[in-house]
Amino acid sequence: MTVAGKLRAAIVGSTGYGGVELIRLLQNHPDIEITSVISSSSAGEPIELGFPHLTGIVERKLDGVEPAEIAGRADVVFTATPSGVSAKLVPQLLEAGLKVVDLSGDFRLKDGAEYEQWYKHTAPPAEYLEQAVYGLCEVYGERAAGVDFISNPGCYPTATLLGLIPAVEAGWIKPESIIIDAKSGISGAGRGVNLGVHYAELNENFKAYKVNKHQHIPEIEQVLTDVSGEKVTVTFTTHLVPMTRGIMSTMYAGMNGAYSEQDFVELYRKYYSGRSFVRIREAGVLPATKEVSGSNYCDIGFSADARTGRVTIVSVIDNIVKGAAGQAIQNLNLMMGWEETRGLGYTPVYP
Amino acid sequence: MTVAGKLRAAIVGSTGYGGVELIRLLQNHPDIEITSVISSSSAGEPIELGFPHLTGIVERKLDGVEPAEIAGRADVVFTATPSGVSAKLVPQLLEAGLKVVDLSGDFRLKDGAEYEQWYKHTAPPAEYLEQAVYGLCEVYGERAAGVDFISNPGCYPTATLLGLIPAVEAGWIKPESIIIDAKSGISGAGRGVNLGVHYAELNENFKAYKVNKHQHIPEIEQVLTDVSGEKVTVTFTTHLVPMTRGIMSTMYAGMNGAYSEQDFVELYRKYYSGRSFVRIREAGVLPATKEVSGSNYCDIGFSADARTGRVTIVSVIDNIVKGAAGQAIQNLNLMMGWEETRGLGYTPVYP
Amino acid sequence: MTVAGKLRAAIVGSTGYGGVELIRLLQNHPDIEITSVISSSSAGEPIELGFPHLTGIVERKLDGVEPAEIAGRADVVFTATPSGVSAKLVPQLLEAGLKVVDLSGDFRLKDGAEYEQWYKHTAPPAEYLEQAVYGLCEVYGERAAGVDFISNPGCYPTATLLGLIPAVEAGWIKPESIIIDAKSGISGAGRGVNLGVHYAELNENFKAYKVNKHQHIPEIEQVLTDVSGEKVTVTFTTHLVPMTRGIMSTMYAGMNGAYSEQDFVELYRKYYSGRSFVRIREAGVLPATKEVSGSNYCDIGFSADARTGRVTIVSVIDNIVKGAAGQAIQNLNLMMGWEETRGLGYTPVYP
Amino acid sequence: MTVAGKLRAAIVGSTGYGGVELIRLLQNHPDIEITSVISSSSAGEPIELGFPHLTGIVERKLDGVEPAEIAGRADVVFTATPSGVSAKLVPQLLEAGLKVVDLSGDFRLKDGAEYEQWYKHTAPPAEYLEQAVYGLCEVYGERAAGVDFISNPGCYPTATLLGLIPAVEAGWIKPESIIIDAKSGISGAGRGVNLGVHYAELNENFKAYKVNKHQHIPEIEQVLTDVSGEKVTVTFTTHLVPMTRGIMSTMYAGMNGAYSEQDFVELYRKYYSGRSFVRIREAGVLPATKEVSGSNYCDIGFSADARTGRVTIVSVIDNIVKGAAGQAIQNLNLMMGWEETRGLGYTPVYP
Structure with missing residues (x-):
């Protein structure tokens, strides 16, 4: 299930700011290996074309969004996708047996009607809204242990x-x-x-x-x-x-x-x-x-x-860190039963 | 009393941001002529030494702060001085028969004790606090007409x-x-x-x-x-x-x-x-x-x-404009009975 | 031919940065009146919709680009249009008897072939390339006097x-x-x-x-x-x-x-x-x-x-000023035989 | 000689930007332990007083600059000091048996007279100018192996x-x-x-x-x-x-x-x-x-x-990284015979 003993992670939405920040932060995580960077809009391209700062760091080309294929390459998926996209994609990923940390807002509100009122998209099925653990780590961290699906809080x-x-x-x-x-x-x-x-x-x-x-x-x-x-x-x-x-x-x-x-x-x-x-x-x-x-x-x-x-x-x-990619990794750490600080020992960049 | 029919203005504190903004704005005022730019710290220097953007625009050298001399050169004084300095200087300028628009905070609070509590300086004499008209033009504009002393509001x-x-x-x-x-x-x-x-x-x-x-x-x-x-x-x-x-x-x-x-x-x-x-x-x-x-x-x-x-x-x-130099000129316009917009027809700089 | 003795000016491309800067600078020109602000993309809208800083300053709605109509409303046209657009529009404006200051690059190169190589557009007719006076004021200013058509230099x-x-x-x-x-x-x-x-x-x-x-x-x-x-x-x-x-x-x-x-x-x-x-x-x-x-x-x-x-x-x-709108007005001043500084007495905004 | 098998490092000039960047980068170095953060101006204070971003990360208080004491606490010293200061300090540190990576410019020029002409300070003794290896890693990296003293290049x-x-x-x-x-x-x-x-x-x-x-x-x-x-x-x-x-x-x-x-x-x-x-x-x-x-x-x-x-x-x-603190660590890696990338696996922060 792992590459060299590491958890295999896929990132959907790798060409957004949340996605590339996940890539940056995960470079130094001792227990996670990125095995797929996914972008519906740029599949087939090298990621450094749009993000030259990743030259020589992420050599792999961008993959497309196919749940079955993702399931063959990864154990966990970070969905850094726009609102409305995750609502449809995440259930498929969960059905395929993947763990999911969702960075969109689609699964944060427990009340589907309220979601539709504020987000102007069709709400995801109620069972998934129910299943999603709201991952505000320092408050609800204990709920994350062992679960398969975390809805990462907004910034x-x-x-x-x-x-x-x-x-x-x-x-x-x-x-x-x-x-x-x-x-x-x-x-x-x-x-x-x-x-x-x-x-x-x-x-x-x-x-x-x-x-x-x-x-x-x-x-x-x-x-x-x-x-x-x-x-x-x-x-x-x-x-x-x-x-x-x-x-x-x-x-x-x-x-x-x-x-x-x-x-x-x-x-x-x-x-x-x-x-x-x-x-x-x-x-x-x-x-x-x-x-x-x-x-x-x-x-x-x-x-x-x-x-x-x-x-x-x-x-x-x-x-982009505590408000998105960093807390998402912190949530994965909690899901896996690891220390929440694992791979996140980044000192603030100052000045 | 005027140079070529214009009101003669002196600016004390010409090497601060409020002072140079007064210089910028007054360049296009049809009824005001700057006759003295004053700085206690840089007297004798050309102003363009510290503010090269004024090269060729303000040729005169910086004058020192001598109320009697100022009274010989100007009809009105803008005091763009730090808190605590105006408290002492403004009474002397008024005594010398000058009109004053004060941009420091020294004369805004009517209660000297409150001033000392918040500003940590000795309050100006009560009679001057009393005399000062608080120049929030769109609210108290009618009080400004004909007076000699305006306390310009804070930003x-x-x-x-x-x-x-x-x-x-x-x-x-x-x-x-x-x-x-x-x-x-x-x-x-x-x-x-x-x-x-x-x-x-x-x-x-x-x-x-x-x-x-x-x-x-x-x-x-x-x-x-x-x-x-x-x-x-x-x-x-x-x-x-x-x-x-x-x-x-x-x-x-x-x-x-x-x-x-x-x-x-x-x-x-x-x-x-x-x-x-x-x-x-x-x-x-x-x-x-x-x-x-x-x-x-x-x-x-x-x-x-x-x-x-x-x-x-x-x-x-x-x-620096409506919050300082611009409103100060607007106040002077009101003191003089001119239209409040006089010389202030600056369209916002965008972008 | 003028409104209240003023030269009537139209601005094509009023929703670009060069266009709105022309509007800003012309507010204080004593001899020019803006009689039409023109935008092909936003005709019919109030300009403050896209540029709220002009609220209460430019009340007129944006006009469309019709050379004949422009000729009925204006004496001079500033064309602050993209490359390729001026090439077609300017000849029509000149034919309609208007004076033109063109801020695009379409008429700067005397050699049409060179233009097409660098600009990747079809060059304007050679006679107009010939007619255009390159308006680098401090170098070629004397050539501008009395002409009808200036090509404003690049920034x-x-x-x-x-x-x-x-x-x-x-x-x-x-x-x-x-x-x-x-x-x-x-x-x-x-x-x-x-x-x-x-x-x-x-x-x-x-x-x-x-x-x-x-x-x-x-x-x-x-x-x-x-x-x-x-x-x-x-x-x-x-x-x-x-x-x-x-x-x-x-x-x-x-x-x-x-x-x-x-x-x-x-x-x-x-x-x-x-x-x-x-x-x-x-x-x-x-x-x-x-x-x-x-x-x-x-x-x-x-x-x-x-x-x-x-x-x-x-x-x-x-x-945007000396590199575009300001020099364009300076050129118009020279065309009209006015002092080149007319209406351009803007002190640099510092800080 | 080491703490828990790690090389002990001291940083002189910990309250400058080069110094705090050394602190940031060294947090994740597997073989180096910071054992002293030194500042002549702020000795005795917690470093978070001046750099709150280090709250909870660097608990130790700032030490003073005493070569003998430094030698008791550290194996290697990074001198992120102003020009003129290193010239005097570095020889003392070397005499005390410490390894030194100097980030000032004091030891970069081999010709003391040229140093004095450009830097306007007294040059360090010629023997130390001679001893210093100019640490442009990708060009002179092989000269760094095993030496005690590197002069880190300018940015x-x-x-x-x-x-x-x-x-x-x-x-x-x-x-x-x-x-x-x-x-x-x-x-x-x-x-x-x-x-x-x-x-x-x-x-x-x-x-x-x-x-x-x-x-x-x-x-x-x-x-x-x-x-x-x-x-x-x-x-x-x-x-x-x-x-x-x-x-x-x-x-x-x-x-x-x-x-x-x-x-x-x-x-x-x-x-x-x-x-x-x-x-x-x-x-x-x-x-x-x-x-x-x-x-x-x-x-x-x-x-x-x-x-x-x-x-x-x-x-x-x-x-501050490749132009100062990062290359300094890279130089230390080369001095120690480690891989030059050790502890420096930082992906660029984008955006």
Whole structure:
């Protein structure tokens, strides 16, 4: 079942940013071997044609998307495919006996109707929505052990939920007061071309988009509702920052008591005890996106304001690593019963 | 009193970003002549030594800061000086019979004790705090006519207050619920050098700073309190965007009714009727910072969310123009009884 | 023939970067009124739909491209159209009695065969190639007076030729030794969308393109051959810089004598005497692109190296202003017999 | 002598960009253990105070610079110190029995007088200049085996020399015709603060600096003279690109024959046969800086121009990796007799 004792992995969507990041990160994983890089649009081409940085690193040509063939070459598949594509493909891969970590958003919402409302695609069959384990590792990691199918969280929800859950679960903040002001680098928009990603339109520019309409809203609400035990509705705004990588979620909530920054630091450090990839900063210190760039870390800091009774929580990730490819590998590690940090020991690239 | 029928202007702090922007904008003002560019640190040098872009445009050498000499050369002085410096200098300039538009923050807060708490400098004498007209043109413009001394608003307060005041005044939003998530380009930090403005530290980076501690907080609260008639306390966060110019204020507030985006558009268009520099976008359209870059515009858009009962207001300016030098000239226009747009007909530079 | 005594101008290609820059710059021209903004692809739409920064500035809707209609509305037409389009359109506009300043490259090469080799389009009729005056203002400005048709120079040739011509004409450098290493901001690639202008592909990246193949090579060679009286062949490399605006041409040539930097400064200052838009820096000082950003200046500096017997000449412009829209207006000024600086008094935007 | 069988390494200059990059890269080296991070200016502090991205990764506090103490803790020292500092420190470290890889420029020039002319510091004692092996791995790698002291090449020379040497050695290009137009990201300027690295001065700006005066000129000439057997003098220009990482060297030379791009590809592939970190692109394909970012690769491409008889060679590296910390580790690998790629298997970070 393995090549030289390694788990064989295929990557569908190898010509997107999530796909090439999986390739980068998996180069140094001691227990995984990439045996197929797959692209429906560029099958037959060498991957270095579109991604010259992989010259001499990935020699194999791009394969096409044939579930049966994939099953012959791989044990696990990462599906870094657009929304709507995974909905159809993943069931076939699972039927073929493959393990799947899905990086699209197709299996994150448990309610198919809600999916269709926000994503504007036909929902996958309910049984697969049911089967999918939502892979927010530091919160639901124990559910991943031994399963065959993980739905990898969205980039914004990862930064946001890791920043909110300990306080929500502890009852320290009022769920109905939560406002999330999120900012992302441009790589989050993917490699597709349109005026919205034109350099001259984005450089020296800061813009809001999809305000109150982003498909990550129901994902965040679903988890906060699960954690808090009550229906949570949030205000969520997304902005584009003129940079390539990085997400910051700046979150506001009314506090249920006079908690200090030190209180939050201790609460969160306890909650994330033993989880290497979440780093809680000292009281009064807020993280910046570059401090996690290229790595799988999520860094969190706090400002508690006695004047207003509100806490401001700042959470940062690299959107392509912890927000996509890195957490997907972390999930596979958990599925396989390996240490979650395996092959992910990347120090942030600074500066 | 004038050179060739023009008002003679001096600029103190000509080697800061606010100062050179005053120089740029005043080149095309039909009724103002720059007769002195002043810098305490570089007196005697040609300005093009530090600012080669002014080669052949400003031939005069930098003058020193001597109120009596300034009074001999100018009718009006723009003080683009650091906090703490204006506090001492402006009274002398006023005593010397000069008109003053002050771009520092020293005369914005009416309460000297509050100034000292937030600014950590000794407050100016109370009579000058009293005398200073807070020059938020589209709100307090009528107070500027004929006066000798204007305190020019801060960059963040300009974007924020223009975005909030019509709704606060109309009673459409709950003042106690206001949360302001603001973002600024790096030029806002000034031309001083420290690790915090190092290119390699800021590029590809997004960071929060001075959270709940920024000296613009009391300025915003003072005006909102004035407008609403009740004591207003806000949550205010500032972030640095890896770009040179531009501020976006993303503002959140609970609504007192089921107002639509179109309702807000109409309310604001009515409020700012006749004021050329505030542009209210169509319902559902949000402005980006580049759309006002290099110009004196403040553009505002809305997203009203029935799910949460909150409105999100987005307001953008060029921090050095409408947030500093441009509004200062607009204030001078109002002081002199000229049209507020005089000499400020700059179309945004795009892309 | 004029509106309120002003020359009526139409802009074809108003939805490209050259077109909107013409709109920006013409707002402050005292003798020109824009009476038609034209776009074949977006006719009937308000221009602010695609360019929100023009909200409230240009109220008129986009017109279609009909030469007869244009002739009824305008006296002069700026054609900021892609290569191949102007070749067909300009003859019709001239036949309709309009003055034309063409910003495409279609009429720059006098030899139609050479045009077809480098541009891969059918050349315009020879009589129009003949008629077109090559509008490098500071070199051929006197030829523009009173003519009806100007072919506006390319962005790279403008920076390059202004930097080389005085030395070539004086015989100080060896024409056969000229090597031009040019760098441009991304706006030079236009507003069309493709992977080559994707933000995430260009940001934090520096790349060479069209090396030895750029269509501006024959344009540069044609002029240097004209100026030197001998056939000149140059090595010319173009690179993309992760910024929006600006071109730098770094030029190398063997010297025919032991000239100092001061010698070059004096030679060039004499050559460009009376021409406001070319600024020759002091000996040993080299200009940077930001020092001309948003303005019509071309700044030039020198490093003469006794060790190698070569001079390095650095020339910078804003590619959309002096490299396109600004020089086009300068050319119209010259055609009309006005001062060349008319309406172009824009101080560089710094920082 | 080792900790758990690993070579113990100390890093002097741990609070500069070269130092923290050594820390990043060494995290994954299987045979090296960092046992001391040293900073003269910040001794006693936790390193995460100045570099929060290292939170939880490097727990140890910064040590001071005491050669005897270093010798007690380490087997090898990387000196990532400013010019002038290494000149004094390295002899002490060598006397204390340590192996040294020096990243300053102090030991690169064999002629002390030439060093003093270009660096403006007192030269190190001649015996150490003599002892230092110039560690351009792919060219002089065999000299590194078993030695105690390597002088790590400069960033510009690394990109430039790897791009020129095969052609010079083969006699395909004329050494006296070589012109090097080099461009670097801002991190090359180091972490020191001055107006020259201010974000607002560099962003949206492209500038030349130290033209014909850069201290890397004699380093390049020394090696080309060694390789060609004749005294070589080059024209060398350096520019700053508004990005953090990356160097491109665009090199021009007259050819001694009618060589094609394919000829160059084959010549270079043969020269660098077996060296993983130099990647020669296909004929007609030129590399961009982002394609090697974060990695130890040097990618090279060619454009041979029959019109002018010149070849244009483009060579790119990450200035902090292959241009500093990465090549330093590669040198240590060679000193120790290990594979040169050991611990350096970093795929470029893209996008």
